[in-house]
Amino acid sequence: MALDIRAKSLAARYGPVIVAVLVIVGTLAVVGAGLIYANPPTETVTERTDEQRFATGVDTVAVVTGESRLYDRGERLRNRPVYFINATPRLTFVTNTTVPEDESVTVTQRLVLEQSAERGDEPFWESTRVLSATDQRVTDGRLTTETTVDMAAVAERAAETRSAIGGVGTLTTRVRLRVTYETDAYDGDLATTAPVTVTGRAYWLDGSLAANRTEATTVSRQVEEPPRLGTALGMAGLGLLAYLLAGTTGLVYLRNPDLDAMETELARTRYDEWISRGEIPTKAEKQYIRIDTLEDLVDIAIDSGKRVIYDDSYDAYGVVDADIVYYYASDENEFADWLGV
DSSP: OOOHHHHHHHHHHHHHHHHHHHHHHHHHHHHHHHHHHHHOOEEEEEEEEEEEOOOEEEEEEEOSSSSOOSOOOOOEEESSOETTTOOOOEEEEEEEOOOOTTSOOEEEEEEEEEEEEEEEEEEEEEEEEEEEEEEEESSSEEEEEEEEEEEHHHHHHHHHHHHHHHTTTTEEEEEEEEEEOOOOOOOEEEEEEEEEOOSEEEEEEESOOOEEEEEEEEEEEEEEOOOOHHHHHHHHHEEEHHHHHHHHHHHHHHOOOOOHHHHHHHHHTGGGGGEEEEEOOOOHHHHTEEOOOHHHHHHHHHHOOOOEETTTTTTTEEEEEEEEEEESSSSSHHHHHHHHH
């Protein structure tokens, strides 16, 4: 109730200003709702296009040429975990590199046999032997090269090197493959290494000589999301509510309500606990003092520890303090005539 009276009081006092503010707010809300709906948000999507795959790997092949109880002479062994020197003293490395079939690609392959003597992870002797090196333009998507290595000679040299270094360090043998490629769009390299173990009887690769890479071009584009209908409706509803409040405020203002009566009603609601119904005394010996507002009259009652008496016969309020009556009446003239003051 108090809130309703306060709202009406504000509308009656500041109606034009409130209406103008509400109309501006409503217009902005409605326009904003239209803009939100007409301009849905966008999201940046990143995509990989023009993907191309490059791969390389090495197969090992050996033909049995020596005496062996394990294999028949002439038998072809491929990618075995171990080879015996007496049966297969020579090993063929088959390097296969694949590139996109629909493009002309410049491919360089380099296969190297390395040996190094190391102490504390620091080499003090190194030997490098290029097993194969090719530089070729590939148009069918594949480049294959083969190179055969005398592994019996590698084992013999390894034994000689170990004898030479004694217990000073350790000997490491490895095969290193490096492939470079170049297309109209991409260029890069593939590198891989595998240790080679060589003993007096056998040899083998500790690992795979394989590597691959997929190249792609990253493209960003804007994707439009669905319109934010809920937000737009919320903004539109806010705008309509502002228009409705503006209209209601305007009607209250145009009716030109009694502001004093509204202030009195508001004060009556606010200070209801200090007001009691009754009759204001009209004895001639009383002194009557008019108070401008009900709120001021309540302050007098609070300060003097009295209650405010409401006489509904004349819609008047009073505080009796000994021979003094402090009063407030909506119709000042009528009440004064009744009291004879």
